[in-house]
Amino acid sequence: MRLRIGHLYPEYLNIYADRGNIAVLTRRAAARGHELVVEPVTVGTALAPEAHDLLYVGGGQDREQAMIAPDLASRRDELRAAVDGGTALLAVCGGYQLLGRGYRGRDGSWMEGVGLFPHETVAGETRMIGDVLLESALPEASGRTIAGFENHAGRTLLDPGASPLGRVVAGYGNDGSSGFEGCRVERAVGTYLHGPLLPRNAWLADLLLSWALAHATGADPEPLEPLGDALEDAAHAVAAARARARGGRPA
Numbered sequence: 001m002r003l004r005i006g007h008l009y010p011e012y013l014n015i016y017a018d019r020g021n022i023a024v025l026t027r028r029a030a031a032r033g034h035e036l037v038v039e040p041v042t043v044g045t046a047l048a049p050e051a052h053d054l055l056y057v058g059g060g061q062d063r064e065q066a067m068i069a070p071d072l073a074s075r076r077d078e079l080r081a082a083v084d085g086g087t088a089l090l091a092v093c094g095g096y097q098l099l100g101r102g103y104r105g106r107d108g109s110w111m112e113g114v115g116l117f118p119h120e121t122v123a124g125e126t127r128m129i130g131d132v133l134l135e136s137a138l139p140e141a142s143g144r145t146i147a148g149f150e151n152h153a154g155r156t157l158l159d160p161g162a163s164p165l166g167r168v169v170a171g172y173g174n175d176g177s178s179g180f181e182g183c184r185v186e187r188a189v190g191t192y193l194h195g196p197l198l199p200r201n202a203w204l205a206d207l208l209l210s211w212a213l214a215h216a217t218g219a220d221p222e223p224l225e226p227l228g229d230a231l232e233d234a235a236h237a238v239a240a241a242r243a244r245a246r247g248g249r250p251a
Contacts, residue, residue, distance in 0.1 A: 001034045006041045006052035009068045016194035018058030024198040049081035053212035054088040057095030065094045076114045088211035089188035096190035097121045117183045118159035127153045133243035134166030147239035148193025170243040187211040202232040
């Protein structure tokens with residue numbers, strides 16, 4: 001299959017090794033005989049709801065996020081239609097914040113978001129930094145763990161009843177107190193975990209690819225053929241051990 005990835009604002013939102021996540025998706029698709037074509041979507045580029053099988057939004061500095069936020073928010077209808085139509089999506093850190101309803105700064109300013117994820121983010125006084133370990137809350141991955149690194153000042157507050165990506169074992173998560181991290185809507189996943197995320201969590205890369213393949217074929221998602229993931233599993237174990245050494249979820 002030929003899979004199409006739309007990488008949103010790669011020249012602005014790429015400070016957390018986001019191209020590493022794209023590289024993992026490309027490699028794991030190729031290992032199963034699929035071609036993954038990455039297309040940049042940036043200011044002035046059209047975004048048709050059916051044009052891509054997977055969309056990716058990375059993280060950026062505050063200045064860059066503010067620069068592209070109006071353009072991204074103007075695409076809310078197209079992004080909602082894409083996800084409603086079965087397109088997979090991964091948003092990391094700043095991209096995760098911008099796909100919520102918006103971000104409230106310490107000065108009271110409001111940065112409008114896309115409104116895809118049911119949450120709002122407010123600026124905190126201190127940054128939440130360190131290794132993170134989650135128990136997956138995804139029905140497709142019960143019993144799995146997700147390891148990564150977080151570095152954010154924003155406190156992301158999920159709406160009641162919203163579906164998180166995972167439950168915090170160690171680290172801060174969305175807001176440092178709820179015990180939840182990330183958010184999931186249909187085949188769209190948002191998270192603060194980077195480092196990058198997918199090399200340490202190969203199963204999550206495969207889940208995203210299975211969703212992308214389902215969109216491309218019009219079939220239901222199916223588990224992918226396993227690959228030899230000894231190095232990926234070792235990277236996950238190291239990251240998970242570092243997170244557990246933090247001594248549990250902060251109060």
